[in-house]
Amino acid sequence: MILEKIDQLLKEVGNLQANNAEEIEQLRLKYLSKKGEITALMADFRNVAADQKKAVGMKINELKQLAMQKINELKEQNEVAEESADDFDLTRSAYPIQLGTRHPLNIVKNQIIDIFQRMGFTLAEGPEIDDDLHVFTKLNFAADHPARDMQDTFFIEQSPNDVTKNILLRSHTSNDQSRIMEHQQPPIRVICPGRVYRNEAISARAHCFFHQLEGLYVDKNVSFPDLNPVLLPFAR
The missing domain is CATH 1.20.1270 (Substrate Binding Domain Of Dnak; Chain:A; Domain 2)
Incomplete structure (x- = not known):
């Protein structure tokens, strides 16, 4: 047994x-x-x-x-x-990799760019961190303009001897325009989209940064009435 x-x-x-x-x-x-x-x-x-x-x-x-x-x-x-x-690589992406989606802001920005490009505008993109020379001085901002105040603009570095050397977060995409005009002769027809920064109190209606798109059109025989044929097709 x-x-x-x-x-x-x-x-x-x-x-x-x-x-x-x-x-x-x-x-x-x-x-x-x-x-x-x-x-x-x-x-x-x-x-x-x-x-x-x-x-x-x-x-x-x-x-x-x-x-x-x-x-x-x-x-x-x-x-x-x-x-x-x-030995398994934990940093490796999981397989299969699911494709993500584009951010709504990028979708709208790309649509706007496409519309203006079909009207003959080219894309210009500049730095978000720039100097006072290109953000304010070359755009004829007065020395005592409120935009140059600490309560309105994010300054990163300040030069006590020369304000044009101040480094800041751009408060508009117009700095792209000043850089374009430094290196390109008319005719100029560009759009300048991007993020801009203002020293604002954050609320449901405002934030310290937002997105902006500016256009620059410089050529012979171009005047204010030419703005309407650009904006109306865009709005439509």
Whole structure:
């Protein structure tokens, strides 16, 4: 009877499998602990007939050795699997990568750019951090203009000897216009979209930065009445 039980356990142990360290520990407790299957066989060994003790003892020892070997193999396999998992690049993007959507502001800005480009305007983009020379001075802002005050403009660096060297967050995209006119002779027909910054109290109706689009049209025989044929098709 005991030999049949040992043969059954030998088959079980030979086919042991586990997916993690917790399952391996449960197997060790089932077969090798003080209350495990092999210990129970050792307790029954005293009731074995004398002429069978040698054969039964060898079988129990074989079972114990096999259980220890199998559990050690499972431990090694689990450690290798955990090390491989540690090498996984957690910074890699998940696959498959789902395509995102464009920001609503970018969608509207691109639509506006497309409309003006079809009317012959080209795109001009300049720095959001610029100097006073291009943001104010070259645009004929008076030295005491309120836009130059600290309460209206974000200054990053200020020069006590030369205000034209002050560095600030642009308060309009007109700085793009002053840079275009430095390097390009008329005719000029450009649009200047981008973010601008004003030292405003943030509320439901206002923010410290917003988006703006300006246009510059310089050519012979261009006057204010030419503005309407540009704005009306755009509005439509």
